[in-house]
Amino acid sequence: MASCFKDESSLFRFVVKEGNGIKGLVDSGLTEVPARYIQPPHQRIYKQQLAASPENIVIDLSELDGPNHDQVVKAIAHAGETLGFFQVVNHGVPLELLESLKAAAHKFFGQPAEKKAAYLKGASSCPNVNYGTSYLPDKEDALQWRDFVNMIYTTDADALEFWPNECKQEALEYLKTSTEIVKRLLEALFGNLGVKVEDSRLDALTGLRKVHMNFYPPCPNPELTVGVMRHSDMGMLTVLLQDGIGGLYMKKGENTPPGNEEWIEVPPIHGALVINIGDTLQILSNGRYISAEHTVRTTSTAPRVSIPVFNAPHPVVKIGPLPELVARDGVARYRELTFEEYRNNLHEKDREGKNALKFATV
Ligand SMILES: O=C(O)CCC(=O)C(=O)O
Numbered sequence: 489m490a491s492c493f494k495d496e497s498s499l500f501r502f503v504v505k506e507g508n509g510i511k512g513l514v515d516s517g518l519t520e521v522p523a524r525y526i527q528p529p530h531q532r533i534y535k536q537q538l539a540a541s542p543e544n545i546v547i548d549l550s551e552l553d554g555p556n557h558d559q560v561v562k563a564i565a566h567a568g569e570t571l572g573f574f575q576v577v578n579h580g581v582p583l584e585l586l587e588s589l590k591a592a593a594h595k596f597f598g599q600p601a602e603k604k605a606a607y608l609k610g611a612s613s614c615p616n617v618n619y620g621t622s623y624l625p626d627k628e629d630a631l632q633w634r635d636f637v638n639m640i641y642t643t644d645a646d647a648l649e650f651w652p653n654e655c656k657q658e659a660l661e662y663l664k665t666s667t668e669i670v671k672r673l674l675e676a677l678f679g680n681l682g683v684k685v686e687d688s689r690l691d692a693l694t695g696l697r698k699v700h701m702n703f704y705p706p707c708p709n710p711e712l713t714v715g716v717m718r719h720s721d722m723g724m725l726t727v728l729l730q731d732g733i734g735g736l737y738m739k740k741g742e743n744t745p746p747g748n749e750e751w752i753e754v755p756p757i758h759g760a761l762v763i764n765i766g767d768t769l770q771i772l773s774n775g776r777y778i779s780a781e782h783t784v785r786t787t788s789t790a791p792r793v794s795i796p797v798f799n800a801p802h803p804v805v806k807i808g809p810l811p812e813l814v815a816r817d818g819v820a821r822y823r824e825l826t827f828e829e830y831r832n833n834l835h836e837k838d839r840e841g842k843n844a845l846k847f848a849t850v
Contacts, residue, residue, distance in 0.1 A: 490797065493522070499522055500524070503625075504622075504626075507604050507608045507611075507619065508601040508705075509601070509604065509621045510621055510634065510635050511598075511703060512601050515704075515825065518708060520708055520783070521708055523583055524630065525630065525633060525712070526630060526712045526713070527630045527634075527713055527717070528801060531714055531783075532711070537749055538750070538753065539740050539750040540733055540738075542752040542753065543571060543740075544571075544575065544755060545571065545575070545759065546575045546576075546577060546757065547564065548560070548575045549579045549672065550578035558837075561676045561679060568677055569777060570741075570767040570776040571778075571780065571782030572738070572764065573754065573762060574762075575754070575757055575761065575763070576669065576761050576763055576802070577614055577757070577759060577762040578759055578805050580665060580669065581669070582665070584760065585658040585661055585662060585685045586662075587659065588658050589662055589729060590624075590729070592654060592655035592658040592701075593655060593701045593795060594703075595655065596625050596701060599654065604635075605636045606635070607619035607652065608620065615650060616639065616640035616641075616642060617638070617651055617652065618634075618638045619636070620638075622825060629849060632713075632714055633705070633713040633794055633838065634703065634715065634716060635702075635705075636676065636701060636702050636703065637701050638699075638700045638701075639652075639656075639659055639698060639699045639701075640697070640698045641697045641698065641699070644660065647659070647660045655701065659699040659701070662699060662729075663699050666727040667694075669761070670724070670725050671674070671690070673763060674690060674694070674724065674725065676788075681812075681813065681840040682812070683813065685770055692802055693724055693768065693803070693805060694725075694799040695793045695799075695802040695805070696798075696799075696801060696803065696827075697797060698798045698800075699796075700794075700795065700796050701795050702784075702792075702795070702830055703716060703792075704793070705791050706786075706787060706789060707786035707842070708788060709788075714783055715784030715786045716783060716784040717783060718739070719781065719782070719840070719842075720764075720767055720778065720779035720782070720785075720832055721764055721766040721767065721780075721796075722764040722766055722800055722831055723769075724766050724769045724772075725763060725769065726763070726764040726766060726797065727761050727797045727799070728762040728763075728796040729761055729794065729795045729796075730795075731756065732789060733756070733785055733789070733790055733792035734753065734755065734756050734792075735785040736750050736753070736754040736782060736794070737752065737780045737782060737783050737785060738764075738780050739749040739751055739781040739783075739832055740752050754782075764779070764782065765777050766779050766800065767830070767842070767845050767848075768801060768807050768827065770845065771808065771809060771822040772808070772844075773809070773810070774814060774819075774820065774822070775822070776814040800831075801827040803827050803828035804826055804828060805826065805850070807824065807826070807830065807848075808820070809821060820850075822848045822849055822850060825848060830844070834847075
């Protein structure tokens with residue numbers, strides 16, 4: 489442990505309560521990972537678990553407008569059915585915006601702790617902005633090696649008034665341009681299933697939108713820690729920008745028995761965005777599309793940033809398998825519940841892996 493922390497509670501106060509985050513911990517001259525950050529072995533990924541032939545599907549979204557439209561839809565659907573993730577290029581989000589987003593994230597996290605601490609839960613006077621570290625540090629035995637700032641979208645005016653100055657313009661533009669990607673992908677994914685989902689329903693299913701900036705400082709013992717533990721995203725689709733450091737891993741297949749899991753590294757591709765299927769889309773599609781279980785490894789070399797936009801239903805929106813699919817499949821694999829019920833279950837239980845989906849499974 490860094491010499492200035494005499495025990496675990498002073499470390500916790502410094503990192504979590506005072507808002508110094510892992511960034512502050514690393515800046516304090518840390519040479520060894522504190523015990524509280526050492527993950528149990530089953531959370532880590534070992535070389536022998538890496539898929540021998542990792543599939544990485546990269547889709548040129550501009551081709552949706554051309555003669556290859558049907559093939560591109562098939563490729564999107566295939567990725568959604570088999571892996572639950574893929575990358576997109578020529579997606580319509582300007583490349584300069586992607587660069588300035590990463591710079592804005594570094595600017596936000598590079599500030600003194602007291603500036604960031606203004607957005608800590610409880611301290612934040614800014615509705616819908618939340619800065620923190622790990623995931624639920626009060627409840628976790630082993631903490632995750634990341635700091636984050638989460639910005640929930642309500643209106644442009646609120647975003648411009650309340651989101652942090654260091655990143656609000658970029659985050660808002662990213663949210664708006666990536667919304668277009670989400671619409672087009674959902675159209676393709678539902679179209680492939682032969683179902684038409686009305687625009688108003690799609691808006692409700694993706695109406696809770698958040699820009700989330702993750703900052704993973706370099707870690708002295710990357711083999712002992714994780715940046716983010718294994719989980720799947722709760723919503724419909726996630727659009728994620730990662731920098732060139734690498735470290736994002738997706739689990740191959742859904743039902744592999746423990747011990748036989750294979751993980752695929754999602755290689756950083758300049759200008760590309762990663763798309764993850766979330767649990768809600770798995771439920772709506774009656775299991776045809778699978779949400780991507782993923783995790784992030786840490787590295788000792790340089791800080792990494794990633795910026796997902798989560799697109800989830802409004803809390804009161806009911807989620808359940810689409811009736812056309814239940815009729816066709818002859819079975820509903822999930823029960824209907826509100827997104828709030830689903831989300832609360834996720835917060836109460838261990839978030840590990842895809843445990844949360846069990847709550848909705850019939
Ligand atoms: O950093 C990444 O690449 C993934 C981040 C993530 O999974 C999350 O924020 O939930």
